[in-house]
Amino acid sequence: MQTGLFHTRIQATTGLLGAPVLTLDLLVNTVQKKVSGVARVFKSTYPSVNFFADVWGDYSKAQLHPSTEGHIILSLTGNPSGPTSQIAATFHLHGILGLDWASGFASYKYCYQGNWQDVQHATVSQASIPHPEPVPHHPVPLYAVAVQQAQSSGDLAQLKAVVRQGEQQLASSDALRSALQQLNAEIARLEAR
Known part of the structure; x- marks a missing residue:
């Protein structure tokens, strides 16, 4: 388990063909046990979904079984404008993750085009964090x-x-x-x- 402030990107999916994929880009504050970031739900099959929300919440450590190391219990809420806006929540997530934030399960719901969609027992995995390709420097002529x-x-x-x-x-x-x-x-x- 990392300490301090760190970034993680995780995905949650049921694994079914055409099912929505949730990607969470999270900034984790281990001192205050707070989490903030963005949630994106994408589904390419009909009806397609391209949902976005700012998310925030908290987490706690728990040992669910004496033979395990422990888990992270994560709870997130979100909307398009952030926690200080007066807009109603359009996203909720409850998850149980490993202490490495790279595995586990989550259930979430999101409101897209006025309808709530509910996804139960999605598998959580670490998502790759792409490093931007270095841009070669080419002088720009201004002649x-x-x-x-x-x-x-x-x-x-x-x-x-x-x-x-x-x-x-x-x-x-x-x-x-x-x-x-x-x-x-x-x-x-x-x-x-």
Whole structure:
């Protein structure tokens, strides 16, 4: 069991084909035994469901059987706007999880398009937390204004300087190489005058 403040992502599903899948992104405060986060219920089969709610609640530790290590008893409530809003609750969950927050069972209900849906005895498992792919850094050319000014003034030296600068920064991209070739063709055309 972790202590302090930590994030966990868990899923709850009955395992039936076409059944809704609940994903909970939770921030757990072990000092105050409070939980907050978001709940998403997704079902792709007809009638499809794409439900979202801010959730909050608390948990306690319990030893349900003397031969077990213990469990987490989790209780959550939610609505679209958070605990301080005056909007009625649209989500409730009661679950029994392992101390690792990665396994267990939960029953929950949610109100979607005015109708309450009830899901009993869904199996809880750890959901993967994708790490964002690093975005490669590509310099972004901001030469359009400089090129237009050089073309309109006929200042060939300025246009050549802009093109050289672009070539130095962006020579690795095929699309940009093509654009630079077009600029070089424009320089040749201006020089021919």
